[in-house]
Amino acid sequence: MLDAIGEVIDELSSPNDVVADLFAGSGSVSRFLSQARTVISADIQEYSRVICSAVLNPSNSIQPDIFVDQCRSSTMHDALIESCTEVLEYESEAISRALEGLPLQLCEFLEEASLIKSADENYLNCSGLLECALKASHKKLMRLESKFEGLCTATLYYGGIYFSFKQTVAIDAILYEIENSASRDKDTLLAALLSAVSNAVNTIGKQFAQPIQPRMSNGQPKKGIAAKVKKDREIDIFEVFSENLKKYVGLQGNKLPHQALCMDFSDALDQLPKNTRVVYADPPYTRDHYSRFYHVLETLCLRDSPTVSRTKIGGSLRLSRGLYREQRHQSPFCIRSQAPQAFTTLFSKVSKLGASLVLSYSPHVVREGEHPRVMTIEDLTALARSHFQEIYTVCPGEFKHNKLNSRENSFEQKPHGEILIICKN
Ligand SMILES: C[S@@+](CC[C@H](N)C(=O)[O-])C[C@H]1O[C@@H](n2cnc3c(N)ncnc32)[C@H](O)[C@@H]1O
Structure with missing residues (x-):
């Protein structure tokens, strides 16, 4: 998807603008974007900050x-x-x-x-x-x-x-x-x-x-x-x-002032610089919390002797089999009742910043073994409409712009794994 993301961001910004990657995860998108622009990456998990910092500002002095x-x-x-x-x-x-x-x-x-x-x-x-x-x-x-x-x-x-x-x-x-x-x-x-x-x-x-x-x-x-x-x-x-x-x-760095932050997307939005032209956002889209899949990486970064959560196993309250951290992050984007408010916060803060939003989300096709999406593309775009002037989608691989003017535009049946929803200010 990187080329498609890069093309869209090129359309929305000029080379000296700052681009934010708000749910940066593995840092792949941040790294790609940082080759030509200043990037501010953010994620709620410390392990993501560590990886993003390493790929945005690699240290070449280590032997x-x-x-x-x-x-x-x-x-x-x-x-x-x-x-x-x-x-x-x-x-x-x-x-x-x-x-x-x-x-x-x-x-x-x-x-x-x-x-x-x-x-x-x-x-x-x-x-x-x-x-x-x-x-x-x-x-x-x-x-x-x-x-x-x-x-x-x-x-x-x-x-x-x-x-x-x-x-x-x-x-x-x-x-x-x-x-x-x-x-x-x-x-x-x-x-x-x-x-x-x-x-x-x-x-x-x-x-x-x-x-x-x-x-x-x-x-x-x-x-x-x-x-x-x-x-x-x-x-x-x-x-x-x-x-x-x-x-x-061996990674090649550049002298641009990239930053990697460990914080909630909403707090990150409050401190982005005024010249942030585009916000790229790739929030979770199923009920699976990332913190469950990567809790070991988080603890190795924090080394904070976390309390381990407990579950009922065979009638008694034992430490969880997976040895999860007790206070593992529960993302509102993974919780059906909280996701609409979280997206409203995202839309309103990006819009107030005067930036455009490139939102990566997956359509609601449920294949075998997959969990359903927390939000539909239709509900998302309906929410976005009260904050942005123009909304269209790009399907990576097809590079087709779909104008979204009404709720009739259904993505539910399309075979795309992921689409980009572009919200222009
Ligand atoms: C779909 S992944 C992003 C993948 C990323 N684009 C990549 O290339 O690896 C979603 C990320 O959102 C982060 N996240 C979930 N809730 C968050 C929140 N409230 N604030 C900031 N980050 C959050 C998760 O930790 C996870 O890394």
Whole structure:
């Protein structure tokens, strides 16, 4: 879609104007637009700010090989490995046994081997040997954590569940070195780490919405679980971090004063400069909150020891299986009753700023396995009409402008994945 977005924005602005990308997510659009214009990106999630900052203002002063060697051979890495000796050994044994055809130890490990969860439940759901390993490592990690707050975040929260303990120990060692690096380099280093953990995570589909489930609904271990677990959990975090870091460091920047903000779209709109000519907006359009799919990235960026949400599992209130942050962002754009007001705020603030809006949204076609859209294109354009003089749509791939004068214009049946609604001031 980038070319179509670029063409539309070229029509609406001149090269010296500022363009805002308000729901910037992965930063792909911000990066593309920043090559020829000043971009202000915003998103409610800190991990998005980190990535946008890295792609808008890349730091080229980092020497990837030296930095990665420093992390790998750091005393913190050694201390973390030492603290995790018991769980590292337990995990490696569970995988070897599963590969030999004895998968039960691995199944239990994948379900219960979270250090914070097992401690919270007083090891009630763990067998004796797993309890011993978890308790021993937890005790040593908490001692380290009390000296260096946040040091063990990845290992305590996600070790055993989303990653192998070997991987979380590497992630924590890298995070520690990042914290102690020059501030101009931090976002680039962190963005490369976010890419690395996204490459390595041991889930189906490489998201963070749900940990891997080792058993079928009848309780039997799934076939092939050992091979899948081994493949993901053997990924060397330092190596993938190094590969990703080289990519980020190799990005060409320019001298334009781009900015990456972590804030709600409405607050971002209040502080955009007067010469913002176009606002590009790509809000969520289904009930799925992005914060559920990326909560691990958010916690690795914030390292704020979040409280984990609880859910009823088998009659008792346990920490959520996915170990979600309790205060994970709930976007009004994902909630049917709140979306119209959120769009009204978006339309009215962009219009008051005197800018044009390029709104990316998906038509209401429900295919198998997809969730319905929160708003229809018709309802959206009806709302936009009270704030803008001219509204038309562009279907990327077709580059066809559709005049929207009445409600008869139906997009419901069209096969487009995404359309751009242009609202001109
Ligand atoms: C469809 S994604 C954007 C994808 C983006 N265009 C890209 O290229 O990756 C929607 C984004 O909106 C963000 N978001 C949701 N509610 C928000 C709000 N109230 N304010 C700011 N950002 C929000 C989410 O965190 C998510 O990153």
